[in-house]
Amino acid sequence: MIPIALKMLFRDTSKFFGIVMGVTLASMVITWQGSIFIGIMSRTVAVISDMGDPDIWVMDPKVQYIDDVKPLITTDLYRVRGVEGVSWASPLYKGMTRARMEDGQFQNCNLLGLEDSTLTGGPPIMVEGRIEDLRRADGVIVDVIGATTRLAKRPREPGAAPTPLKVGDTMELNDHRAVVVGISRNIRTFQSQPVIYTTYSRATTFVPNERKMLSFILVKAAPGVAPAEVCDRIERATGLAAYTRDEFKGRTIDYFLKNTGIPINFGIAVALGFFVGTVITGFMFFSFTVDNLRYFGTLKAMGSGDGRLLGMILIQSLTVSLLGFGLGLGISAGMGAMTKDSALAFLMPWQLLVVALGATIVICMASAMLSIRRVVTLEPAIVFKG
Amino acid sequence: MRVDATVQDGQNIAVRCRGVTKTYGAGPSAVKALRGVDLDVERGELLMLVGPSGCGKTTLISVVAGVLNRDGGECEVLGEDFARIGPAATTRFRARNVGFVFQAFNLIPTLTVAENVAVPLLINGVSRREAIAKAAEVLSRVGLGDRTNDVPTRLSGGQQQRVAISRALVHDPKLIVCDEPTSALDHATGQRVMELLREVAEGHDLSLVVVTHDARIFEFADRIAEMDDGRIVRLSTGQSHKKAEHELPVVK
Ligand SMILES: Nc1ncnc2c1ncn2[C@@H]1O[C@H](COP(=O)(O)OP(=O)(O)O)[C@@H](O)[C@H]1O
Ligand SMILES: [Mg+2]
Numbered sequence: 001m002i003p004i005a006l007k008m009l010f011r012d013t014s015k016f017f018g019i020v021m022g023v024t025l026a027s028m029v030i031t032w033q034g035s036i037f038i039g040i041m042s043r044t045v046a047v048i049s050d051m052g053d054p055d056i057w058v059m060d061p062k063v064q065y066i067d068d069v070k071p072l073i074t075t076d077l078y079r080v081r082g083v084e085g086v087s088w089a090s091p092l093y094k095g096m097t098r099a100r101m102e103d104g105q106f107q108n109c110n111l112l113g114l115e116d117s118t119l120t121g122g123p124p125i126m127v128e129g130r131i132e133d134l135r136r137a138d139g140v141i142v143d144v145i146g147a148t149t150r151l152a153k154r155p156r157e158p159g160a161a162p163t164p165l166k167v168g169d170t171m172e173l174n175d176h177r178a179v180v181v182g183i184s185r186n187i188r189t190f191q192s193q194p195v196i197y198t199t200y201s202r203a204t205t206f207v208p209n210e211r212k213m214l215s216f217i218l219v220k221a222a223p224g225v226a227p228a229e230v231c232d233r234i235e236r237a238t239g240l241a242a243y244t245r246d247e248f249k250g251r252t253i254d255y256f257l258k259n260t261g262i263p264i265n266f267g268i269a270v271a272l273g274f275f276v277g278t279v280i281t282g283f284m285f286f287s288f289t290v291d292n293l294r295y296f297g298t299l300k301a302m303g304s305g306d307g308r309l310l311g312m313i314l315i316q317s318l319t320v321s322l323l324g325f326g327l328g329l330g331i332s333a334g335m336g337a338m339t340k341d342s343a344l345a346f347l348m349p350w351q352l353l354v355v356a357l358g359a360t361i362v363i364c365m366a367s368a369m370l371s372i373r374r375v376v377t378l379e380p381a382i383v384f385k386g
Numbered sequence: 387m388r389v390d391a392t393v394q395d396g397q398n399i400a401v402r403c404r405g406v407t408k409t410y411g412a413g414p415s416a417v418k419a420l421r422g423v424d425l426d427v428e429r430g431e432l433l434m435l436v437g438p439s440g441c442g443k444t445t446l447i448s449v450v451a452g453v454l455n456r457d458g459g460e461c462e463v464l465g466e467d468f469a470r471i472g473p474a475a476t477t478r479f480r481a482r483n484v485g486f487v488f489q490a491f492n493l494i495p496t497l498t499v500a501e502n503v504a505v506p507l508l509i510n511g512v513s514r515r516e517a518i519a520k521a522a523e524v525l526s527r528v529g530l531g532d533r534t535n536d537v538p539t540r541l542s543g544g545q546q547q548r549v550a551i552s553r554a555l556v557h558d559p560k561l562i563v564c565d566e567p568t569s570a571l572d573h574a575t576g577q578r579v580m581e582l583l584r585e586v587a588e589g590h591d592l593s594l595v596v597v598t599h600d601a602r603i604f605e606f607a608d609r610i611a612e613m614d615d616g617r618i619v620r621l622s623t624g625q626s627h628k629k630a631e632h633e634l635p636v637v638k
Contacts, residue, residue, distance in 0.1 A: 001508055001509070003514060004494075004497065004501065004505065004508065007496055007497055007501065008494065008496045008497070010496075011496035011497075012496050292494075294490075294492060295492065295494045298486070298488075298492040298494070299505065299509070300453075300477075301451070301453050301480065301486055302480065302481065302484075302486060302505065302506050302509055303477055303478065303479075303480040303481025303482070303484070303506070303509050303510075304477075304481070304509050305474065305477050305478075308509070379453075379454070380453040380454075381448040381453045381454040383453070383486070383488060383492060384444045384447070384448055384453075384488065384489075384565045385444075
């Protein structure tokens with residue numbers, strides 16, 4: 001009876017189309033909004049993700065997330081280095097600075113100061129130049145998105161394209177000359193501010209007003225020791241907070257979830273997609289069933305049990321949910337691919353797909369429930385009614 | 387007034403109803419559709435059920451076919467009492483033993499003719515290939531062998547009813563119930579549909595109960611049971627028999 005159920009569905013072209021469109025819409029809204037939400041969340045941890053090398057981030061215990069810098073004192077670095085299981089520990093400066101461009105414009109930037117000797121925590125990918133070039137006098141590395149957008153030179157005539165910042169250009173960071181020695185590719189940050197890398201000691205000259213410079217200590221666990229175990233040891237030995245990279249990402253995302261309107265806004269959009277999808281799909285699927293009620297009644301009279309009819313409806317509903325899910329996913333993945341290099345945050349991990357598929361199936365099953373109820377309570381004797 | 391529409395010889399009985407009652411609804415709006423029906427349907431006969439609109443014909447065949455529960459009285463169909471075997475077994479019984487023909491054909495418009503006819507076999511668990519093959523065979527017997535892959539709506543009313551009859555036949559049921567099978571058709575087409583049903587009845591021990599109010603098709607009946615107001619009021623032999631029509635004795 002499964003082929004019969006599918007034929008009843010497929011050959012009712014307009015209804016079939018309508019139902020699949022309803023599911024597609026819901027699945028599209030859910031996967032699209034979900035991907036943007038996850039994209040935005042992933043940007044909040046861009047700085048952590050970009051630093052692939054360290055396993056562990058050490059910070060003041062009051063720090064809640066990556067942008068919440070509470071400086072440490074220099075001796076903390078030595079204390080951390082002394083903890084057993086620490087392979088190496090490097091200082092990191094993280095702060096904001098104002099860049100004054102050659103054309104006189106000001107722009108707020110993220111400034112990262114890397115340990116002079118090791119340059120630990122440098123950019124993941126270099127587009128131009130090398131990380132080591134930071135050792136050259138006044139050297140800074142600028143991320144490519146910043147270089148081509150906010151830090152780009154304004155065009156002379158309005159309407160013309162801005163000129164990207166390039167290697168050899170100069171700017172002023174707090175009245176100190178800085179020379180661009182490299183361009184890196186980074187994950188876009190949450191506020192879309194340009195990221196500027198320099199050395200730890202040079203960062204001191206760029207931000208003279210800050211007394212304490214040590215924002216974070218980046219730690220590598222010794223081979224064979226679990227990072228979580230090293231975190232414990234560091235915390236016990238120094239009284240500082242130490243988190244593995246994933247833990248720190250989690251804390252940062254948690255902070256944004258709890259303290260910003262982002263999750264609510266996206267939650268509402270996703271819930272709306274889910275709700276509208278359920279209503280549209282439910283309405284159309286129910287109307288499909290009602291249109292076929294005479295035939296379900298006929299099948300019932302001819303000896304189809306309720307279980308079999310239920311199976312037919314579930315198969316129909318599962319089919320439209322899978323088709324609609326696939327279409328909706330395809331559309332939002334396609335749109336995501338098209339906006340890949342834009343400012344739009346879009347990230348579609350498989351976990352999101354599992355959740356969206358689950359939601360789509362719930363929508364379709366909820367819609368099918370109405371239909372199933374209607375068919376199960378159907379009196380087979382109605383087949384003789386005109 | 388009550389008519390004894392029963393047959394003495396118990397061996398040859400497909401359907402035996404005694405004092406069957408059915409009331410729709412309750413309270414002041416209740417409708418007594420069957421007020422004590424006594425009726426036997428013999429194996430292999432074509433019994434016509436006639437009477438004015440609203441007298442309970444459809445209700446009676448619904449009870450006999452096992453799609454509607456009676457309220458009272460007794461009713462055995464092929465030796466089974468639906469009230470005793472319960473709904474699940476009744477559903478299986480219908481799948482195996484009963485064929486249905488409706489006034490409005492009730493062919494599933496999104497399935498082909500052959501698929502429609504195959505449905506009772508599929509319900510009985512026959513494989514799809516076998517079911518379609520058997521359906522095609524029955525369809526060619528009723529002269530529609532070349533229309534198996536059409537959708538029903540491309541067929542004329544008479545052809546659609548022949549498809550429906552094929553569907554009622556395909557699984558070799560013991561009982562076929564037809565509710566006004568010719569009402570949606572013009573006279574000539576209705577005659578041909580009845581000829582087909584007559585032919586079907588000639589075979590093995592298949593019984594047909596045909597509800598109609600079309601006097602022009604009475605000639606196809608073995609027996610005619612007349613209903614009025616929820617009861618059988620008259621039973622006569624149809625013209626298909628060589629025997630002359632006679633009225634059965636009225637019993638109190
Ligand atoms: N489902 C129902 N609910 C209430 N009354 C019904 C229902 N079905 C039939 N009836 C009533 O029962 C009586 C017999 O109906 P029916 O068996 O359909 O008659 P017929 O087929 O002879 O026209 C009629 O008065 C009809 O209105
Ligand atoms: Mg009727």
